[in-house]
Amino acid sequence: MTRTSDTLSLSLRLKDATHTIHEDLDRGIMAQGLFSSADKYRNFVQLQYQFHRDINGLYSHADLVETIPDLAIRNRFALVHQDMRDLGLPLPDAQNPVEAKDASTAIGWLYVAEGSKLGANFLTKLAEKLGFTETFGARHLAADPGGRGPSWNAFKSAIDHAGFDPALAVTGARAAFLRVKTYLNAPNASLNTPA
Numbered sequence: 247m248t249r250t251s252d253t254l255s256l257s258l259r260l261k262d263a264t265h266t267i268h269e270d271l272d273r274g275i276m277a278q279g280l281f282s283s284a285d286k287y288r289n290f291v292q293l294q295y296q297f298h299r300d301i302n303g304l305y306s307h308a309d310l311v312e313t314i315p316d317l318a319i320r321n322r323f324a325l326v327h328q329d330m331r332d333l334g335l336p337l338p339d340a341q342n343p344v345e346a347k348d349a350s351t352a353i354g355w356l357y358v359a360e361g362s363k364l365g366a367n368f369l370t371k372l373a374e375k376l377g378f379t380e381t382f383g384a385r386h387l388a389a390d391p392g393g394r395g396p397s398w399n400a401f402k403s404a405i406d407h408a409g410f411d412p413a414l415a416v417t418g419a420r421a422a423f424l425r426v427k428t429y430l431n432a433p434n435a436s437l438n439t440p441a
């Protein structure tokens with residue numbers, strides 16, 4: 247039987263819909279050599295800081311907390327903030343918070359943040375070679391307390407059974423990847439339209 251987007255779970259649909267932009271982002275991060283030196287790595291942490299700052303409010307979205315009870319402890323903003331301090335980096339001025347969207351769009355944004363914890367397994371190893379660890383400079387790349395796999399599976403299971411609107415969720419996930427790409431290409435970008 248051919249899989250159509252109607253029969254896919256939400257998490258698979260999000261994965262399919264963002265596959266190309268994820269690859270594009272990976273390539274961009276590697277092309278800029280963000281893991282090639284401690285100095286370049288600072289740019290990566292700043293990029294992550296800006297993304298997690300922008301989505302910080304979504305981790306306390308009232309509708310989402312009902313669906314995902316451990317949502318607040320999944321939030322890595324405090325960790326990446328501490329990484330900025332470890333590295334002595336000044337906090338960027340711009341504030342571009344993602345507005346408290348409808349729950350479906352918001353979950354698309356959070357899918358990107360939560361999924362990136364998988365890729366972080368690989369990135370942790372690169373960061374370690376530069377001297378950054380889960381207790382200094384690469385705190386936000388550490389696995390969730392229960393482990394990466396179980397944490398991700400629990401998140402997917404929760405979003406797959408909550409009745410979110412898939413089209414809105416895809417819009418949110420694509421916007422999230424684009425946001426990260428914007429910060430990659432324009433550090434300190436100030437966005438007029440937080441979408």
Ligand code: HEM
Pocket residue numbers: 257260261268271272273275276357358359360361362363364365366368369423426
């Ligand atoms: C060079 C940087 C990156 C590399 C090498 C990378 C690599 C990976 C890998 C290998 C996986 C799959 C892991 C698995 O299935 O066990 C993954 C998943 C994922 N990554 Fe990345 N990643 C990178 C950066 C990012 C960034 C910056 C974001 C978003 C902010 C991101 C978002 C995601 C998402 C959403 C998934 C889950 C896909 C799914 O299974 O639905 N990644 N990444």
